[in-house]
Amino acid sequence: MKVIPARLRPLQARFAAVAREVLMPHAATVDREARWPEAGFVALADAGLMGLHVPKRLGGLEEGFSALVMATETLAQACASSALCYGMHCVGSAVIAAKATRDQEERYLALIAQGRHITTLALSEPGHGSHAYLADTELRQDGLDYRVCGIKQFVTNGSYADSYVVSTKASEPNEQGEFSCVLVDGSAAGLSWLAPWEGMGLRGNSSRGMRLDNVPVPRANRLGDEGDEVWYFFQIIAPYFLIAMAGIYNGIAQAALANALTHVRERTFSHSGESLARADMIQDKVGALWRRAQQARLLAYHAAELADANDPDALQEILASKVSAGEMAVEVATEAMALCGGTAYGENAVQARLLRDAHAAPVMSPTAALLRLWAGRLLLGIPIL
Numbered sequence: 001m002k003v004i005p006a007r008l009r010p011l012q013a014r015f016a017a018v019a020r021e022v023l024m025p026h027a028a029t030v031d032r033e034a035r036w037p038e039a040g041f042v043a044l045a046d047a048g049l050m051g052l053h054v055p056k057r058l059g060g061l062e063e064g065f066s067a068l069v070m071a072t073e074t075l076a077q078a079c080a081s082s083a084l085c086y087g088m089h090c091v092g093s094a095v096i097a098a099k100a101t102r103d104q105e106e107r108y109l110a111l112i113a114q115g116r117h118i119t120t121l122a123l124s125e126p127g128h129g130s131h132a133y134l135a136d137t138e139l140r141q142d143g144l145d146y147r148v149c150g151i152k153q154f155v156t157n158g159s160y161a162d163s164y165v166v167s168t169k170a171s172e173p174n175e176q177g178e179f180s181c182v183l184v185d186g187s188a189a190g191l192s193w194l195a196p197w198e199g200m201g202l203r204g205n206s207s208r209g210m211r212l213d214n215v216p217v218p219r220a221n222r223l224g225d226e227g228d229e230v231w232y233f234f235q236i237i238a239p240y241f242l243i244a245m246a247g248i249y250n251g252i253a254q255a256a257l258a259n260a261l262t263h264v265r266e267r268t269f270s271h272s273g274e275s276l277a278r279a280d281m282i283q284d285k286v287g288a289l290w291r292r293a294q295q296a297r298l299l300a301y302h303a304a305e306l307a308d309a310n311d312p313d314a315l316q317e318i319l320a321s322k323v324s325a326g327e328m329a330v331e332v333a334t335e336a337m338a339l340c341g342g343t344a345y346g347e348n349a350v351q352a353r354l355l356r357d358a359h360a361a362p363v364m365s366p367t368a369a370l371l372r373l374w375a376g377r378l379l380l381g382i383p384i385l
């Protein structure tokens, strides 16, 4: 069964070509050296794929959630670190595009579409951790402009992006809320980077802490209105982020399962002369893992389709799709490694990398517990927060 909508298959072929020709050959080095995937970003830019969520009138592809889940899934099959970096760029782009001024369209979105600008999210803070919609980072009035002070943690694409979507306390809390979003340029004075993060998996994403020390931010770089960060979080950031993550975990599982299928077909025993694939228990296991992976994929594409159609039930499906993909990826990557035997457990084995990558799902916020809680509240008609 073809899960990817027919309309998106030509675009998927472009992502698949970059994944096959550039991401896959670099994946082991990106992982081993925890190296940010520069070659992958150059290739995605050369292929005209950086402006996935940028309007066509600005040179972008003007695609939505279905294209995002397809893109991150396709890239993650080759290199999950690259898929995360690209996914965070896409989420950042969608946040900018949501309420972009004419000036922001010209200075950011047009350059993103041309493959000349990388953006990303800097929300999470040491003080609030998983509750990434909260911020202690201060936004102070400085004449007509702002100054930003605070510490962010786990900023993917950290130090490589050209701009950062930063959440702050509002300089003037109002009826819209207590938090705001601003765009901080990577070259801004007072912005510095904390020690690189040495992850167990998704190692090549350059996810690190960011110090904002009285950083000047032009008023023209405020995203939307003062105080509307929670609107951004639940209307834009969470849906795009969760769909991107669902695609990544589905892609990790697809790759782990494909490797396991190859292994059990090729592994033959001298005592029987038969391949592992001939064993009933292996056939049963393969069928069970495929079903599990397929369920999560179908839910993610379904949720993305609802979101593209602005369906009022989309959010709970999106929340569920990240829970399903994350839990499924850990299970499938674990079982797929077992199917591949002892060599797959080796330090440099691809299956071992996929398993480590999959294990980011239980720790990256919003984690399954929070997502289930939010979905439950939506279903019960209780406000999420």
Ligand SMILES: Cc1cc2nc3c(=O)[nH]c(=O)nc-3n(C[C@H](O)[C@H](O)[C@H](O)COP(=O)(O)OP(=O)(O)OC[C@H]3O[C@@H](n4cnc5c(N)ncnc54)[C@H](O)[C@@H]3O)c2cc1C
Pocket (backbone or CB within 6 Å): 088, 120, 121, 122, 123, 124, 125, 126, 128, 129, 130, 131, 132, 153, 154, 155, 156, 157, 199, 202, 205, 207, 360, 362, 363, 364, 365, 366, 367, 368, 369, 370
């Ligand atoms: C590889 C990677 C990349 C990342 N990239 C980015 C990025 O680009 N931008 C960004 O802003 N952030 C990013 N993050 C940060 C992420 O979004 C989370 O903020 C962070 O992983 C969780 O924060 P913490 O480690 O302080 O966990 P904690 O907040 O300490 O949470 C620990 C555990 O407690 C659970 N928990 C917390 N509160 C509750 C509660 N009330 N009820 C039940 N359970 C609860 C959590 O679900 C989690 O399982 C990234 C993280 C990782 C690992």
